[in-house]
Amino acid sequence: MIYGVNVQGQQCGVVGESVRVSAGRESQVGGVGVYGFGENFGLMGNGNRGLAGVFGENNRGRVGVIGAAMPGGTGVFGTSLRDLGNPLETFADLPGPGKGGAGIGVHGVSGSGYGALGESEDNAGVVGRSNNSVGIWGSVQVRDGGYGVLGEGLDNAGVVGRSESSVGVWGQGNRGILGSVTSDSPGSFAGHFVGPVLIDGDLTVTGLKGAIVPHVDGTHRLLCAIESPQSWFEDFGKGTLKNGKANITLDSDFATLVSLKKGTYHVFVTPYAETKGLYVTRRTATGFQVREQQGGTSNAAFSYRIVAKRKGVASERLATVVLPTPLSIKKRPAKYRGTDPFPQPHCPQPK
Numbered sequence: 001m002i003y004g005v006n007v008q009g010q011q012c013g014v015v016g017e018s019v020r021v022s023a024g025r026e027s028q029v030g031g032v033g034v035y036g037f038g039e040n041f042g043l044m045g046n047g048n049r050g051l052a053g054v055f056g057e058n059n060r061g062r063v064g065v066i067g068a069a070m071p072g073g074t075g076v077f078g079t080s081l082r083d084l085g086n087p088l089e090t091f092a093d094l095p096g097p098g099k100g101g102a103g104i105g106v107h108g109v110s111g112s113g114y115g116a117l118g119e120s121e122d123n124a125g126v127v128g129r130s131n132n133s134v135g136i137w138g139s140v141q142v143r144d145g146g147y148g149v150l151g152e153g154l155d156n157a158g159v160v161g162r163s164e165s166s167v168g169v170w171g172q173g174n175r176g177i178l179g180s181v182t183s184d185s186p187g188s189f190a191g192h193f194v195g196p197v198l199i200d201g202d203l204t205v206t207g208l209k210g211a212i213v214p215h216v217d218g219t220h221r222l223l224c225a226i227e228s229p230q231s232w233f234e235d236f237g238k239g240t241l242k243n244g245k246a247n248i249t250l251d252s253d254f255a256t257l258v259s260l261k262k263g264t265y266h267v268f269v270t271p272y273a274e275t276k277g278l279y280v281t282r283r284t285a286t287g288f289q290v291r292e293q294q295g296g297t298s299n300a301a302f303s304y305r306i307v308a309k310r311k312g313v314a315s316e317r318l319a320t321v322v323l324p325t326p327l328s329i330k331k332r333p334a335k336y337r338g339t340d341p342f343p344q345p346h347c348p349q350p351k
Helices: 177-182
Strands: 210-214 220-224 232-240 245-249 266-271 278-281 287-292 301-309
Touching: 232 245, 266 278
Parallel strands: none
Antiparallel strands: 210 220, 232 301, 245 287, 266 301, 278 287
8 A cells, every 4th residue: 555545636635624613523732723743744735736735824824844853863854856767765864956957946035024034042043054155145136225235243253254165255346446437337346344353364365455535625545555575564763962972762662572683684874864874783672773874973863774684584585476366267167157156046936
């Protein structure tokens, strides 16, 4: 015997109802319209060429379908298969994505609520995996309609991205900073941060590093950072000669951050009065001396600039940099290739 009961009808094969009219009509599990129990499937619905294999509805704002499993199982499994075959063999183990068809595994739709909601106490609320495309895709269909992906964290990170051999988080904008600032139609930024930004590691850019400063004419102007072949720190100060000499003591907070071995740092002086010329001598880890040339004895004021290598960070001079392999459409399946480096989600409509 294959089926205990086989009922066919033009409207419904089976209609189950649970009401609280009398004890004789109540099911063993209260409030259940249809109760199915089986060694393999408690309830199986096959829509064949119709709209749905199983339809659940609740008219009082509660749950239309509940899927429950003992610890370690799957409450609800939705998949799109090329060929269902023998259901018992097909679902003996959950079929992987390689056995899937071209339809949608799970489709959640809502007008003003959540299209899909995943919650977990000690694990991920929602997990998305893909072998050749995007694990999780977030999209906004109208302009100014919201965010493609929103991550929030109360006491932890809102969004975390990581990668073993590529890029942890990747963002793309239409133009660089100059195009965005000077164009009448500004482009989009690959990233926008409101507040302090911390980078635990190196910052490497292929374009400009600059500060956007508001101007008195109402525009914003770009000031670019000065670059050097190695990592240097600098400090500035003032001094005054006394009979042609001045001893300068370095700021102790600055001195602890740089390498101040004799001959490894530079000092540049600028006099603010007529002198016979100034030069620097007696450079030590705590300071240096400024003297007037030709035995001069003036009392001129001057400023100085000291430049020293950063301590604790090795920096090779004009080091060769190997950039990581950028994301490319050539790595995507042929059917997804196009002008966009990311494939569009494949969502065929039901027929």
